Each structure stands twice: as C-alpha cells, then as structure tokens.
Amino acid sequence: MVTTYKEALDWIHGRLRLGIKPGLKRMEAMMSELGSPETKLKAVHIGGTNGKGSTVTFLRSILEASGYSVGTFTSPYIEQFNERISVNGQAISDGEIVELVNVIHPLAHKLEETELGGPTEFEVITAMAFYYFGHVHPVDIVLFEVGLGGRLDSTNIIQPMASVITNIGLDHTNILGNTYEEIAFEKAGIIKENTPVFTAVQHKGSLQVIKNQASEKNASILVLNEDFSIVKYQGLTKGEQFSLKSKFGDLTDLELGMIGKHQTENASLAVVALQYLDEQKLITVTEQSIRTGLSAAYWPGRFEVLSEQPLVILDGAHNDEGVSKLVETLSTRYANRSIHIVFAALKDKKLDKMIAQLDQVADQITFVSFDFPRAAAAEALVKLSHSEHKLGVEDWRTYLSEEVARLKEEEVLVITGSLYFISEVKSYLRITSQSSKILLKQ
Known part of the structure; x- marks a missing residue:
C-alpha cells in the first residue's frame, strides 16, 4: 500500500x-x-x-x-x-x-x-x-x-x-x-x-x-x-x-x-x-x-504562444508530420520574422527528415538534450543538420533563459520536439518567469 x-x-x-x-x-x-x-x-x-x-x-x-x-x-x-x-x-x-x-x-x-x-x-x-x-x-x-x-x-x-x-x-x-x-x-x-x-x-x-x-x-x-x-x-x-x-x-x-x-x-x-x-x-x-x-478550446504545447512580447512559441512537433505542420504554420504566419528554433528529440525517432524541414525555415537552430532515458544527445542532432547557423547546447535551461532575455522584437523563439521535452520546458519557464523577461500566459 x-x-x-x-x-x-x-x-x-x-x-x-x-x-x-x-x-x-x-x-x-x-x-x-x-x-x-x-x-x-x-x-x-x-x-x-x-x-x-x-x-x-x-x-x-x-x-x-x-x-x-x-x-x-x-x-x-x-x-x-x-x-x-x-x-x-x-x-x-x-x-x-x-x-x-x-x-x-x-x-x-x-x-x-x-x-x-x-x-x-x-x-x-x-x-x-x-x-x-x-x-x-x-x-x-x-x-x-x-x-x-x-x-x-x-x-x-x-x-x-x-x-x-x-x-x-x-x-x-x-x-x-x-x-x-x-x-x-x-x-x-x-x-x-x-x-x-x-x-x-x-x-x-x-x-x-x-x-x-x-x-x-x-x-x-x-x-x-x-x-x-x-x-x-x-x-x-x-x-x-x-x-x-x-x-x-x-x-x-x-x-x-x-x-x-x-x-x-x-x-x-x-x-x-x-x-x-x-x-x-x-x-x-x-x-x-x-x-x-x-x-x-485550448490544448497546451500545440503551437502555444507562451509570450507575445517577446514572442515565444511552444509546439510538440515530435514526428515528420508534426514538423511539417509546424513549418507550414511558421512559414505562413512569420515569414517576415527571424525564426530561432530550439529542438530536442528522442533518439529512437526518424530524425533526419524532421531536422531537414526545420533547417529550411530556421534562421538559427539550436539542438539540445534533456534528462530522459531515450533523449538524443545534442551533438548527435547537430550532425544531422545542414544549417549554416546551428548550435549544440547541453544546458538547455540556462540557454533558454538567456535567449528569452535577449530576444528582439523582430524575432520569434520556437521551442519544439519531444512532448517530454516540451513538458519540462513549460514547467521550467513557468517557475522562472517572474525573474525573467518572459511573461507567461495563464
């Protein structure tokens, strides 16, 4: 018991x-x-x-x-x-x-x-x-x-x-x-x-x-x-x-x-x-x-706008079809903005096509890992990307806090990938929002 x-x-x-x-x-x-x-x-x-x-x-x-x-x-x-x-x-x-x-x-x-x-x-x-x-x-x-x-x-x-x-x-x-x-x-x-x-x-x-x-x-x-x-x-x-x-x-x-x-x-x-x-x-x-x-109707983690100033979006695009929908939406709505994507995924997913699609829409793409048994290493994700503006980061918490703080008006930060990662991110940003620039929507 x-x-x-x-x-x-x-x-x-x-x-x-x-x-x-x-x-x-x-x-x-x-x-x-x-x-x-x-x-x-x-x-x-x-x-x-x-x-x-x-x-x-x-x-x-x-x-x-x-x-x-x-x-x-x-x-x-x-x-x-x-x-x-x-x-x-x-x-x-x-x-x-x-x-x-x-x-x-x-x-x-x-x-x-x-x-x-x-x-x-x-x-x-x-x-x-x-x-x-x-x-x-x-x-x-x-x-x-x-x-x-x-x-x-x-x-x-x-x-x-x-x-x-x-x-x-x-x-x-x-x-x-x-x-x-x-x-x-x-x-x-x-x-x-x-x-x-x-x-x-x-x-x-x-x-x-x-x-x-x-x-x-x-x-x-x-x-x-x-x-x-x-x-x-x-x-x-x-x-x-x-x-x-x-x-x-x-x-x-x-x-x-x-x-x-x-x-x-x-x-x-x-x-x-x-x-x-x-x-x-x-x-x-x-x-x-x-x-x-x-x-x-509201469903967390599905193209969820966490903050409008700065513009921060959370989307659990964790497979090829999900990434396609994300890319389509970003291309349609934010073609005039600089798009910065932060991506984490599970290593047992087919990642090459997902990353190739994100490469096409991202002005900058950052790959991170997170604490989960099946999480892919940031370094492994970086190797799959062909973007000229890519980065691998291990400490995603510090990185996100810094990125949100420096985000400019013409930029959009899109945090995407595994729903397990999205879960960790939302909890973290909610806890730290009072001491950071981000104002999370309730």
Whole structure:
C-alpha cells in the first residue's frame, strides 16, 4: 500500500522497466477483477498519429459548452502527471492518484504471478482511468485517447459510441509497421462493430485500409473531403476561421483559438462526430455550443504562444508530420520574422527528415538534450543538420533563459520536439518567469 503521492508516482513510473507490451489480455484480466468498469462508460475513442490531443480538446470543449460533464484520458502530460485523467479539463487530485494506485497495485502484483506478466506503466494508468470513471467519479461522457497504435492498445477494450481517426503518419514504425498501410491497419483496430467512425486521413492507401476495416465491421464512415469539407479558410491573428460543409448542414465562419490550419481538420472531425451523435439522439449539441466550444478550446504545447512580447512559441512537433505542420504554420504566419528554433528529440525517432524541414525555415537552430532515458544527445542532432547557423547546447535551461532575455522584437523563439521535452520546458519557464523577461500566459 502506498501512502503518499510521491510513492504512487514512483510505483507507476517504475513500471516503465517493463517497456511496451501490446495486447489486451492483461487489461481484460484487471477489468474483470474490478467489475468491468469500462462497460459502464459512454465513450468516444480517438486514435491517429497526430492531432489526437487537439481533437479530444475540441470534443471536450463543445460537450462542456453543451452542459455535459466530460472525462478525458490523454497522454503524455505537459505540466502535471495528473492531467492524464481529468474532468472538464481539471486534473484529478494527488489524493485520488494515491487511492487509484492502491486499487491497481494488488492487481498488478497478482498478474505478475501469472503467465500474462505484470502490466506496463501505460496499462496501469489506463486501468486507473477506467476504474475512476466507472466507479469513483462517473461522468456523462469519457474521451479516450489511444496511447500507441490502436488495435492492441490498452484503451481498446472499450465499446465506444464513436471512433475517430485523425491522420496517419510514419511514427513508431518499429512497433506498428514500416508502411502507411501497415500503420493504418493498427490505427483502424479501434473500429468496432456497427460503431460509426470519422476520419481525416488523406493518404490514399491508408484511407482504403480504414474503409475496408469499417466495411468489415459494418461501421458507417464519414471522411474529410468526401463526406464533409472545410471551405473559406483564413488565418486569424490569434487563431483560425473556416466554414464546414456536411450533410448536417453548413456552419459558416467557425473560429478557433488554437493556431494552425491543420487544427481546422481536427475541429471538423470533432464537430461532425458530435453532430452525428446528436442526430442519433445519443447526445444534444447546438450550433451555439459548437461555436462556443471551438472558440474556447485550448490544448497546451500545440503551437502555444507562451509570450507575445517577446514572442515565444511552444509546439510538440515530435514526428515528420508534426514538423511539417509546424513549418507550414511558421512559414505562413512569420515569414517576415527571424525564426530561432530550439529542438530536442528522442533518439529512437526518424530524425533526419524532421531536422531537414526545420533547417529550411530556421534562421538559427539550436539542438539540445534533456534528462530522459531515450533523449538524443545534442551533438548527435547537430550532425544531422545542414544549417549554416546551428548550435549544440547541453544546458538547455540556462540557454533558454538567456535567449528569452535577449530576444528582439523582430524575432520569434520556437521551442519544439519531444512532448517530454516540451513538458519540462513549460514547467521550467513557468517557475522562472517572474525573474525573467518572459511573461507567461495563464
């Protein structure tokens, strides 16, 4: 039994030693012991390579504006571990984490004595979320973000009202496959019998795989640019504006507070999925709640403007597709500014294409490392860059503080890469903001 929050986190993170073990049998065994809490939930399941967290945020914000209590299970966290299990955007308390660990701990020990083996860190956290929303704090709707892949992800024991697949990219290829189609098959594994699926996947081969899986499961499917479309797009000073055409009717001049043209795709997925559920009388959403929810939606670490004077942006672009969206947004919005990029990444990622794209948009690029077992060394990242203005730094904290302090009006500092790095950066800058030039937005 654990008695403190630190003990609880130490035990959870200690499960990292077990690595990643795709499969559902350990989850099913734990849920059986807990009285199958996952069967008590009204849920939406969100998978894909990029955009999952943003789509969860749009869904949550619209549902909240419609008067629902909404639980979310997301990963990783940006500022606090507890964020992974939240209600209406508020992370659960330290005390609740301790209580949940004391429920799951004996089940993990019991599994370790079987041929299934002990649950991984992610399986433990997923089990905590199921138990929390099923028994401790029931809510109207729970939004579950897939951790890795989909078919064998530990969240995939739920029977959701709808499944959402954002896009497909070549990420986690050592586990999910080396082609878009192989990865799409894993992502499409969240599609359930007779359960609608909504997707923004554009790669033709990937989309066909998803359509085939939907057909096999007798699941209706709505596809961006086929069944619904984005029209009249324009970037706003602090967000995006677009109109949405679908069989549910046209919604004109929708506004987002989140920056990046790609966010209109994530928002469209959320809107159409909820409109479908409304049509099926599973929920009730109005045009006004859609507008209010989209405008209010906020997701940390996704092209997040930490400060406007000086201009400091935080973006968790941690794979090729994410970097492409970042570069597109920077090129569109800040072509007249000097762009300084600070980048850190995990060494098991395919980094050459990511860095090549950043090289093209950066007037200066600095590579750093951070305290994480899989973090790439700054020196190794520098070697992959062909920029004439590159630098490698080991002490990123001191470096960032100095860079923020000397940043000029015509410059923009973009801190990007691994979400684990982004998490450390945001916590550090928030702590040091009072003694530095940066004024973090709250």
